Amino acid sequence: MFKKLIQATVAASLMATPMIAGAAEAQRREVTTTTVKHRPNGTVVQKTTVRRAPTYRTWRQGQRFDRRYAQNYRVVDYRQYRRAKLYAPGRGQQWVRSGRDAVLISGNGNILRVISRVF
Template sequence: MKKFFSILLAATVLAAPMAQAQSRHDDRPGNRTMERSVTTKKVIIKKHRWDRGQRLSAAERRHVIDRRDYRRHSLREPGRGQRWVRVDNQYLLINVANGIIIGLSGAR
């Protein structure tokens, strides 16, 4: 009898942690709720409004249209010392010497 109770006591002591360690099956995919949030960022690109008499910087004057290519863009022939430049999807007729805008034309 004493041997029986000692075996029963040992089995109870060994079985108790295993009973507590059992999972409750909460990790099933059907029981989980996932929330997804999408964050959108609004990007605003400010474009410069060009007018006659303004000066273009040297960096903006580098976008020169080929001398023979102005007809392809439906632009008039530039005069002596003038050049067509494309900036911000606009064609600007500038003076080569100082970069002052002489004329404007929208891109087509």
């Protein structure tokens, strides 16, 4: 009985951990500002919530590419950057720009190659 209780407690804590981490991450992305407006008939307080842009990532080979986290994202024509060691992508692949890096992604979104400081 005691062993089952411990197993249930461990299972519950493992299930709750991602939810707690997700709530903390969402809280970091939101900033609440309070603005006070004065009018002739009294003071009015208005609260607004401003969401921050997602943080940019440093890409690594084998990761899943998500363009929401890419700074200055755009598809790149490799012929214009041959001096920067960009080569013709294979079928279903494309070069994209993320900040100053060139990232080769496959059709399913996996990162095949990252070349730093191309742009």
